[in-house]
Amino acid sequence: MRQNxxxxxxxxxxxxxxxxxxxxxxxxxSVRKPLPASLLHALQAxxxxxxxxxxxxxxxxxxxxxxxxxxxxxxxxxxxxxxxVAEVLRLCHAHDVPVIPYGAGSSLEGHILALHGGVTIDLSxxxxxxxxxxxxxxxxxxxxxxxKQLNTEIRDTGLFFPIDPGADASLGGMAATxxxxxxxxxxxxxxxxxxxxxxxxxxGRIIRTGSRAKKSSAGYDLTRVFVGxxxxxxxxxxxxxxxxxxxxAISAAVCSFPDNADAVxxxxxxxxxxxxxxxxxxxDANGVRAINAHDKLNLPVKPLLLFEFHGTEHxxxxxxxxxxxxxxxxxxxxxxxxxxxEDRSRLWAARHNAYFALLQLRPGSRSISxxxxxxxxxxxxxxxxxxxxxxxxxxxxxxxxxVGDGNFHVLMLVDPDSAEEIAVAESINQxxxxxxxxxxxxxxxEHGVGIHKMGFLIEEHGADAIHMMRLLKHAFDPKNILNxxxxxxxxxxxx
Amino acid sequence: MRQNxxxxxxxxxxxxxxxxxxxxxxxxxSVRKPLPASLLHALQAxxxxxxxxxxxxxxxxxxxxxxxxxxxxxxxxxxxxxxxVAEVLRLCHAHDVPVIPYGAGSSLEGHILALHGGVTIDLSxxxxxxxxxxxxxxxxxxxxxxxKQLNTEIRDTGLFFPIDPGADASLGGMAATxxxxxxxxxxxxxxxxxxxxxxxxxxGRIIRTGSRAKKSSAGYDLTRVFVGxxxxxxxxxxxxxxxxxxxxAISAAVCSFPDNADAVxxxxxxxxxxxxxxxxxxxDANGVRAINAHDKLNLPVKPLLLFEFHGTEHxxxxxxxxxxxxxxxxxxxxxxxxxxxEDRSRLWAARHNAYFALLQLRPGSRSISxxxxxxxxxxxxxxxxxxxxxxxxxxxxxxxxxVGDGNFHVLMLVDPDSAEEIAVAESINQxxxxxxxxxxxxxxxEHGVGIHKMGFLIEEHGADAIHMMRLLKHAFDPKNILNxxxxxxxxxxxx
Numbered sequence: 001m002r003q004n005x006x007x008x009x010x011x012x013x014x015x016x017x018x019x020x021x022x023x024x025x026x027x028x029x030s031v032r033k034p035l036p037a038s039l040l041h042a043l044q045a046x047x048x049x050x051x052x053x054x055x056x057x058x059x060x061x062x063x064x065x066x067x068x069x070x071x072x073x074x075x076x077x078x079x080x081x082x083x084x085v086a087e088v089l090r091l092c093h094a095h096d097v098p099v100i101p102y103g104a105g106s107s108l109e110g111h112i113l114a115l116h117g118g119v120t121i122d123l124s125x126x127x128x129x130x131x132x133x134x135x136x137x138x139x140x141x142x143x144x145x146x147x148k149q150l151n152t153e154i155r156d157t158g159l160f161f162p163i164d165p166g167a168d169a170s171l172g173g174m175a176a177t178x179x180x181x182x183x184x185x186x187x188x189x190x191x192x193x194x195x196x197x198x199x200x201x202x203x204g205r206i207i208r209t210g211s212r213a214k215k216s217s218a219g220y221d222l223t224r225v226f227v228g229x230x231x232x233x234x235x236x237x238x239x240x241x242x243x244x245x246x247x248x249a250i251s252a253a254v255c256s257f258p259d260n261a262d263a264v265x266x267x268x269x270x271x272x273x274x275x276x277x278x279x280x281x282x283x284d285a286n287g288v289r290a291i292n293a294h295d296k297l298n299l300p301v302k303p304l305l306l307f308e309f310h311g312t313e314h315x316x317x318x319x320x321x322x323x324x325x326x327x328x329x330x331x332x333x334x335x336x337x338x339x340x341x342e343d344r345s346r347l348w349a350a351r352h353n354a355y356f357a358l359l360q361l362r363p364g365s366r367s368i369s370x371x372x373x374x375x376x377x378x379x380x381x382x383x384x385x386x387x388x389x390x391x392x393x394x395x396x397x398x399x400x401x402x403v404g405d406g407n408f409h410v411l412m413l414v415d416p417d418s419a420e421e422i423a424v425a426e427s428i429n430q431x432x433x434x435x436x437x438x439x440x441x442x443x444x445x446e447h448g449v450g451i452h453k454m455g456f457l458i459e460e461h462g463a464d465a466i467h468m469m470r471l472l473k474h475a476f477d478p479k480n481i482l483n484x485x486x487x488x489x490x491x492x493x494x495x
Numbered sequence: 496m497r498q499n500x501x502x503x504x505x506x507x508x509x510x511x512x513x514x515x516x517x518x519x520x521x522x523x524x525s526v527r528k529p530l531p532a533s534l535l536h537a538l539q540a541x542x543x544x545x546x547x548x549x550x551x552x553x554x555x556x557x558x559x560x561x562x563x564x565x566x567x568x569x570x571x572x573x574x575x576x577x578x579x580v581a582e583v584l585r586l587c588h589a590h591d592v593p594v595i596p597y598g599a600g601s602s603l604e605g606h607i608l609a610l611h612g613g614v615t616i617d618l619s620x621x622x623x624x625x626x627x628x629x630x631x632x633x634x635x636x637x638x639x640x641x642x643k644q645l646n647t648e649i650r651d652t653g654l655f656f657p658i659d660p661g662a663d664a665s666l667g668g669m670a671a672t673x674x675x676x677x678x679x680x681x682x683x684x685x686x687x688x689x690x691x692x693x694x695x696x697x698x699g700r701i702i703r704t705g706s707r708a709k710k711s712s713a714g715y716d717l718t719r720v721f722v723g724x725x726x727x728x729x730x731x732x733x734x735x736x737x738x739x740x741x742x743x744a745i746s747a748a749v750c751s752f753p754d755n756a757d758a759v760x761x762x763x764x765x766x767x768x769x770x771x772x773x774x775x776x777x778x779d780a781n782g783v784r785a786i787n788a789h790d791k792l793n794l795p796v797k798p799l800l801l802f803e804f805h806g807t808e809h810x811x812x813x814x815x816x817x818x819x820x821x822x823x824x825x826x827x828x829x830x831x832x833x834x835x836x837e838d839r840s841r842l843w844a845a846r847h848n849a850y851f852a853l854l855q856l857r858p859g860s861r862s863i864s865x866x867x868x869x870x871x872x873x874x875x876x877x878x879x880x881x882x883x884x885x886x887x888x889x890x891x892x893x894x895x896x897x898v899g900d901g902n903f904h905v906l907m908l909v910d911p912d913s914a915e916e917i918a919v920a921e922s923i924n925q926x927x928x929x930x931x932x933x934x935x936x937x938x939x940x941e942h943g944v945g946i947h948k949m950g951f952l953i954e955e956h957g958a959d960a961i962h963m964m965r966l967l968k969h970a971f972d973p974k975n976i977l978n979x980x981x982x983x984x985x986x987x988x989x990x
Contacts (some may be wrong), residue, residue: 133870133872135767135871135872136870136871136872136873137766137767137871138870177712178710178711178712178716179712180710184710188687189710191710191716191719192683192687201959201963205959205962205963206959207956207957207959207960207963208956208957208960209960210937211932211935211936211937211955212870212935212936213868213869213870213901213902213931213935213936213937213940214868214870214871214900214901214902215673215675215679215684215686215868215900215902215937215940215941216673216868216937216939216940217672217673217674217723217866217937217939217940217941217942217943217944218937218938218939218944218948218951218952218955218956219723219944219952219956219961219964219982219983220720220723220724220728220964220967220968220982221673221686221719221720221722221723222956222960222963222964224686224716224719224720225715225716225719225720225967227716228712228714228715228716229715233715244769245767245768245769247769271632272630272632272740273740274739274740274742311810312810312813314809314810314813315806315807315809315810315813318807318809318810373708373709373710373711374708375628375631375633375707375708375709376630376631376632376709377628377630377631378631405709405710406708406709407708407709407710436708437706440706440707440708441706441707441708442705442706442708442710442711442712442713443713444711444712444713445708445710445711445712446710446712447712448712449712449713449714453713456713457713457714460706460713461702461703461713461714461717462702462703464696464700464701464702465702465703465704465717466714467700468696468700468702468717468971469714469715469717471970471971472715472720472967472970472971473715474970475966475967475969475970476963476966476967487714487715488714
């Protein structure tokens, strides 16, 4: 039974609808202890008014964009330097108190819930640019710098940072969840685009995990160990990323299809032909209906692909012609081009707003979002079976995705007071993930594990691989103070 | 003092020239014990005549392409399946006996020397294709499949595997050393191109580290933990890699420059402009002289760039025109085009033979090769200072490199009987690596650490990062049986 800050039970029973979401083994296993007074005093002495125990501050930091109710930490500290993070870690380590890193709060799977209380480290004030090496196509930033801020700061260099998960997430958070988004089909994910990290370890050591060399065989790949570790192996305080020259030409287009399969098959064939497309996003008819209403667009209410091409003037033209041929063979309508930057921005803003637009299709609803990724040849089949599953269960849903990577999401709009709807949505999610894993895909393409996907992680990797992950966790965080209860259970017996 | 198989000292003194190479802390710390008879009997029962204790077999497996003298294992087993590897690991684990994986024997830094005796696992008979998913642009192979074999096996699919370290290395070995080579500037290294591995752990568990999904945020990146781990964390038995559509058009050209700096600056500017060049290789005048003699070419004996462009017909033309402009501005001569496939093959064969060609510049010599990688803007400076250092010491040398990545090698031809020459070469290497690290580069771009670069690893990453690497090693291999003595010393005190 979960306890609140005062030690009272905050789940009195598990018979109400919300409990179907909150009744997660990691949440039920959570145990919180009051913060030792000596630790609180030390943190206050170190950070003064940048250490808060105000309820509103704690509640704000105890939730993300997932469906979970807030689970606030006991204190929130607002750090401004790597050295401060190291000192906070040394103090918490000495007191056996959990620490949870917090960037922009935009994670989706319960990553930052303070399951076991402790101290949340808010890195948003660590928002300084450390170095832009335009001549090397790299930038080093503090972890709290957001992707939009980064692109604003480098706008005069002729370079850009392509990773775009939709939300204006922090670079530290994006590294910690191995984020990707719309440009990944061409430019890769945070896995490929982080060159080096500064990380504070559980016991307060400060390490740098790599260099600015484009490649290296110098020992274990600590950078990739921490990318995607969701704060459970160390706290990322600085991030060095790759930048790319702004393409000479960019063009974007939308194109409607008779049904989902036609759109998805167009993408599959485009990828198989090796067209270096920069973005290709899929929205089903419900998704289109939602963004039409939300963003005052007049797109045909049919399955839609949204393309972006990057290259030389001629290269973009070549790519577009090839993709138009493929699309036409799959029954597509005409391409509608967005040639002006403001038209492109409007289209992409609409795409990024799809989540919020969809919520308005059913006022008062909560979205249960899902995330899976399969080998490209299986994508049409995976989406089709998932669509049928949704239709068979009469749920309000939309399928959207970064289909060039084989990655898609189902957003299901449920009545938060309906235990039945929530159960149906979770069962659809369960079957979708099982389907993706059976196709040699993954239970999460980009959202991460948090607490929501912990069970699927075992299904995907098997007990022996999870055992190796656990060895890594135990080695790097022997006191289990780093975002405890996330990704994998501490003991095999807790699974 | 190192001991031979019978327990006798095999380095009676460290005053001879060879000892300057062999006098490595990891070698001096090596201690070898006879194989327990019960283990040998169990291995023979399992593998019959695929378990050898013949001296010639052991000596063949106790050396790589580095300058080190052979350090043979006590036995060599030739495995044919992942299950056999797992059984060998379980046996060696139970007997506390080291295991060393062996692919093609083409590593360069002493990776496969049996420092502490034990059992070498030769994976070359594990050379089956497991699955080619052309529709997903992936292939899964047993670890002993070589890169040339892979490309032969998939020649009818219209796809290719681009990673090309020169040697016909095994995919398992390439993954284990995080190899790259000539195509990495466009297609990345093994870090980016391995999707999943099958790995046998120290205690004989079989895990798969990933899926065939193009991206994933599903927990710790075990794939990247094992890529580059040089057999010290687990034995790679299967590799799933990305494939790429053969480009519609390929063209290659060579171009000579007045001096090294002009050639390197051409590359720097090409990368900074974002030209998606597929290959760009640098050879200094000595390198050109060597391949002219070895491969019967008539290239001008001047610094040379060797380019390859991949794309559509028009795209390749655009790239080539842009690069020609940049080169001309840097004082280049005309581009000589190799348009026919056989001419291209001849050029690339010459490039790949450069190592052996150079050895013939000074018959009887041994090459001490080096490897570093720096941010692209520092490349001209790093090469120039290294060149001056070589000139000042009157050594026979050549600088060649995958310069598009900021990666280059100095090959130094030394008289193996001259302690002085070897000492000079090692001191040049030392200064080159220190220079690269000071430029925020790395001590090895692609060769790996083995034993040769262990000292530099600490210099590059710092003691605290090495501490984290050691935690990982201890967690995954608590008995220190996996290729012991490589990458990092087991105890901090041994460093």
